[in-house]
Amino acid sequence: xxxxxxxxxxxxxxxxxxxxxxxxxxxxxxxxxxxxxxxxxxxxxxxxxxxxxxxxxxxxxxxxxxxxxxxxxxxxxxxxxxxxxxxxxxxxxxxxxxxxxxxxxxxxxxxxxxxxxxxxxxxxxxxxxxxxxxxxxxxxxxxxxxxxxxxxxxxxxxxxxxxxxxxxxxxxxxxxxxxxxxxxxxxxxxxxxxxxxxxxxxxxxxxxxxxxxxxxxxxxxxxxxxxxxxxxxxxxxxxxxxxxxxxxxxxxxxxxxxxxxxxxxxxxxxxxxxxxxxxxxxxxxxxxxxxxxxxxxxxxxxxxxxxxxxxxxxxxxxxxxxxxxxxxxxxxxxxxxxx
Numbered sequence: 144x145x146x147x148x149x150x151x152x153x154x155x156x157x158x159x160x161x162x163x164x165x166x167x168x169x170x171x172x173x174x175x176x177x178x179x180x181x182x183x184x185x186x187x188x189x190x191x192x193x194x195x196x197x198x199x200x201x202x203x204x205x206x207x208x209x210x211x212x213x214x215x216x217x218x219x220x221x222x223x224x225x226x227x228x229x230x231x232x233x234x235x236x237x238x239x240x241x242x243x244x245x246x247x248x249x250x251x252x253x254x255x256x257x258x259x260x261x262x263x264x265x266x267x268x269x270x271x272x273x274x275x276x277x278x279x280x281x282x283x284x285x286x287x288x289x290x291x292x293x294x295x296x297x298x299x300x301x302x303x304x305x306x307x308x309x310x311x312x313x314x315x316x317x318x319x320x321x322x323x324x325x326x327x328x329x330x331x332x333x334x335x336x337x338x339x340x341x342x343x344x345x346x347x348x349x350x351x352x353x354x355x356x357x358x359x360x361x362x363x364x365x366x367x368x369x370x371x372x373x374x375x376x377x378x379x380x381x382x383x384x385x386x387x388x389x390x391x392x393x394x395x396x397x398x399x400x401x402x403x404x405x406x407x408x409x410x411x412x413x414x415x416x417x418x419x420x421x422x423x424x425x426x427x428x429x430x431x432x433x434x435x436x437x438x439x440x441x442x443x444x445x446x447x448x449x450x451x452x453x454x455x456x457x458x459x460x461x462x463x464x465x466x467x468x469x470x471x472x473x474x475x476x477x478x479x480x481x482x
Contacts, residue, residue: 147290147291147316148248148250148290149205149290149291149318149351151248152204152205152248153351153378156204157417158416158418158437159417159419160202160204160205160408160419161198161204161205161252161380161419161420162203162205162420162421162430163197163385163422163425163426163430164385164421164422164423164425164426165180165194165207165211166180166423167423167425168194168426169183169190169194172190172193173190178221179218179220180209180212181209181210181211181213181218181223181230181231181234182221182223182230183209184209184233184234185229188233192240192241194209195208195241195242196241197427198430199241199245199249201427201430201431202430202431203249203430203434204248205420206238206241206250206252207252207253207293207295208234208235208237208251208252208254208284208289208293209237209254210231210234210235210253210255210284211254211255211295211296212259213227213230213231213254213255213280213283213284214227214276214277216258216276217256217259218230220259227279227283228283229283231253231283231284232283232284233287234253234287235251235288235289236287236288238287239251239287250290250291251288251289251291252289252290252291252292253280253285253287253292253293254293254295255277255281255284255292255293255294255295255309256294256295256296257297257298257299258273258276260273262302263301268302270304270305273301273302273305273306274308274309274312276309277294277306277308277309277310278309278312278313280309281309281313281315282313284315285313285314285315289315290316291318292309292313292316293319294310294317294318294349295319295320295322295355295382296320296321296322296355297319297320297321297322297329298322298324298329298330298331298333299330299331299333300333300338300341303319303338304341304345306319307345307347307348310347311346316350317349317350318349318350318351318352318380318418319342319349319352320353320354320355320380321338321354322357323335323357323362323363323366323464324357324358324362326459326460326462327362327366327369327460327462327463328464332464334369334465335354335366335367335369335370335463335464335465336369336372338352339369339370339374343375348377350377350378351377351379352370352380353370353379353380353381353416354366354367354370354380354381355382355383355422356382356383356422356423357383357384357422358384358387358459359383359387359399359455359456359458359459360383360384360385360386360399360403360404360407361452361455361458362458362459363383363384363411364383364410365448365451365458365463366463367379367381367411367415367416368414368448368463369465370415371414371415371445378418379415379416379417380419380420381411381414381418381420382418382419382421382422383407383411383421383422384399384421384422385397385399385403385404385421385424385426385429386398386424386455386456388423395423396424397425399424401429401431401432402432403454404425404429405432405436406436407421407433407454408433408437409436409437409440409443410446410450410451410454412437412442413443413444413445413446414445414446414451419437421433
């Protein structure tokens, strides 16, 4: 594959800062829960320009387009399944406009979130249908000027593979993250070790892979350490939530301060991540401090789990899923015999 903007940056730098939370930012701009953010690409383009401008001004090297729910299956919930091309193209075009005006190399990453349907055999979505939906979205993001496709928040391995195939059909470089939000595993039971192994078996492997969202920043870094432990040499992505979600005055609020996310960014780098950003709750204020910390704090040794929890808070589960202690395991009353 020919060189692209992300490959070039990865060859020049030992870390890149990506963006923060699309949803959090849009809700702060007035998006109502249940509405399709992608419709804003044509209804409120200035708000989407502002969404993209925030991370660029904060020093991000890469930002995601407002197209997370841009597949036909997700847009069907808003009777917009026939507008996949229009909405994704607009998302990328607005991103291209902001990146090109920045005066430096900024990568426009075409966000592709899960289809929202369950893959066969547990659900109705076939692999071929998933490939078709992702491919339609990928071509529109490509037409709009995205530098790379950015598959995120995936929980099923077959859906990840379908997105990889779609990127191949669109002849686009891609990155892909899964969300490890169920005791260190994805909702479908996949572990960090499983993903590290799977990406190397794909006919069209990602430029970088990793984790996004999940529970808190501590859990995400434990997952990053799992990727690192697998011996992976492919660039790793860490896009953790800004602290832990709490329900305050009828809204979900993330308690991670800019200082906490600065600590998280440095710990992510020291844990082996190359592309570092934030997910839910992460604002431009967080990103500014994250950039500053990455630029000014020296690289340290790989952090221990204790160091991570001291800096960022405790884990949501005792296991990261890679030790065979699956998420369903519970302490039983009475002691079990060993051996």
